Amino acid sequence: MSEKVCSHHKSKKKKAVRTCLAVVAVVVFLALLTILIVWAVLQPKKPRFSVQDATVFVLNVSAPNVISTTIQITVLSRNPNSRIGVYYGKLFVYANYNNQQISYYTVIPPTYQGHKDLNIWSPFIYGTNVPVAPYNGLRLAQDQSAGAVRINFKIDGRVKWKVATFVSGRYHLHVTCPVTIPLPGSPGKPAGVVVGNNAVKYQLSQTCTVSV
Structure with missing residues (x-):
């Protein structure tokens, strides 16, 4: 039983x-x-990025395989969503020339971007005596002689989406900003504004590509 x-x-x-x-x-x-x-x-949309201006302090080739760079850029980030906020983790900004990194990482601190909000960052991007492939040193010298240098400013980091009280997991953010910097005295190029000793500021308004 x-x-x-x-x-x-x-x-x-x-x-x-x-x-x-x-x-x-x-x-x-x-x-x-x-x-x-x-x-x-x-229908969440990716943030939109653009480079508004660049101030060149240093951009030179001290040897065929050594480049030094100090450039401050103004980056504009816009959240196009009307109901979704964006949490940015640490963002790492650096410069690429001809597919090779020529600067150290500059960190943009974590921040929150509300609906339709706009953020503006002005990071200094620099690298002192950064070793590069010899052909890149020669190419940069040639570009300087031609009067314009094309640099890709890159931003890597992670983002989260916020809908009401719900916060998503982290997503990788990759931003590439191709910028052509006209050098002083370049014929047919927009003139920059001298803002200090050997520093020239250029208005650019260049759109970036964004991948999330």
Whole structure:
């Protein structure tokens, strides 16, 4: 008699566990479905970046395979979403010339960008005696002689999306800003404004490509 009672209790216990698991699965499914529906309705858009100006302090080739750079850029970031906020983690800014990094990483601190908000950052990007491939040193010298240098300013980091009280997981953010810097005295190029000893500021307004 006791064995039948025990087996009956075990059966009820298993049934309760299965019911509980089924309820949890339904709740999780409905929560995920709600998030997906909200996400589809809101249609999140990537942040938009652009470089507004660049101030060149140093840009020279001290040897065929050594480049020194000090440039301050003004970066504009815009959140195009009307219902979604953006959390930026640390952003790392650096300069690339002809597919080779020519500066150290400059860090932009974490920040939050609200709906339709605009952020402006002005990081200094620099590298002292950075070794490069010899052909890049020669090419930079040639570009300087020609009167214009094309540099890709890159921003790498992570972002989170905020919808009401929901905050998403982290996504990788990759921004590339191709900028052509006209050098002083370049014929047919917009003149820069001298802002200090050997420093020239150029108005650019160059759009960046963004990948999330």
